[in-house]
Amino acid sequence: MNWQELSEQQQTVAKVLRHAIKRNELAHAYLLEGLKGTGKRQTALLVAQTLFCESLSDQGPCMECRNCRRIASGNHPDVIWITPDEGAASIKKEQIAYLMKEFAFRSVESGRKVFIIEQAEKMTTQAENSLLKFIEEPHPGTLALLVTEHIHQLLDTIISRCQVLSFIPLSDRAVERRLAQDGQPKQLVKLAAALTHDYEEGLLLCKEEWFAEARSQVLQLVQRLHKSSESVLPYIYEKFSPNFDNNQKMAVGLDLLLFWYRDLLSLHLNRQEEIVFEDQVDGLKEQMLSLSSDQTIRAMSFILDGRRQLDAHVNGVSVMERLVIRLGGNHK
Ligand SMILES: [Zn+2]
Known part of the structure; x- marks a missing residue:
C-alpha cells in the first residue's frame, strides 16, 4: 500500500500521519484501532517504510530498496514487530522486556527505532504496565505503533498516552479494489464485497x-x-x-x-x-x-x-x- 491508496481508504488517518512525517512531528506512540481488514497493519508497515526508505518519493516508500524489503519481511534491526507468540493467547511481560532492552541501545543503523505491537489488546496487564513506563519516558527517535481491533480491552492509561487513529470500515468499492489487487477472480470480487462488506471475509470467500x-x-x-x-x-x-x-x-x-x-x-x-x-x-x-x-x-x-x-x-x-x-x- 502507498500513501495514495491509504488516503482513498482512510483519508483522516493518512492525512494525520503524512502531515506529521513531513513536518517531523510524529508523536511517540500511536494506537491504530478499528475493524479487521481496514488496513491497520499495512499502515504501520507504510509508516515504518516511509521512515527508513532509501529512495523515498512523493508517492511514498519505493518498496524495493534494502530497507523497504527488510521491513516488509520483518528483518530490519530498527523495526521490531511484537505479536503473541505462536499458539499463545497473550503478549507477555517478557516480550515487552525484550523490546525495552532492544531500545536501550542506540538504533543500529539510523537515529530511529520503530516498534509495532500487533493485537495489542492481548498484552497481559503486567506487559501493559511495562509498556506504559516505556511510553511515558520515550527514548528520542523512537516510535511506537500499537495495532488493535479491540481498543476497549486496553488499559485507559495506555490509550490516553497514545494518539488514537481510528480506521473506518471499508466501502464495498474499496473492498473490491483490494480483492482485485490481490489477484482474486474478477467475476467474484464484486459479489464477495457485496456479500461480506469486509476485506478479510471477502478474501476467504473468493479463495x-x-x-x-x-x-x-x-x-x-x-x-x-x-x-x-x-x-x-x-x-x-x-x-x-x-x-x-x-x-x-x-x-x-x-x-x-x-x-x-x-x-x-x-x-x-x-x-x-x-x-x-x-x-x-x-x-x-x-x-x-x-x-x-x-x-x-x-x-x-x-x-x-x-x-x-x-x-x-x-x-x-x-x-x-x-x-x-x-x-x-x-x-x-
Ligand atoms: Zn525503499
Missing part, C-alpha cells in the same frame, strides 16, 4: 472453490427460471441443494439470487453502475424484457421471505422448493 461453484449454480438457476419453470424443481433437488448443503451456504445462495434480481431492477432504473453480476449484463438485459420492474420487486420480496425462513431454521431444501415455485409463477 473457496465452493463460492465459484455457488455463483455458477445460481446463474444456471435463473436461466432455468427464465426459460422453463418445469425443469427447475428437479434441478433444485439434484444439483442445487447438494451444493448448498447447510443453511449458511443456502443463505449465500439466496443472497446471490437476490443480487441477480436487484441487478435486473438496477437495469430497469437505468442504474447500470450498480450491477454486481457485471459480466452477465447481456443475460440480465434479455431477462429484463420479460420481467417488469413490479415483477422484479415481487421476486425480491419472495427471496427475502425465504431468507427469513432460513434464519428461523426452516430446512434449506424446503425453503428453496417453495421459493422457486413462487418465482416460477411470477415469471408468467
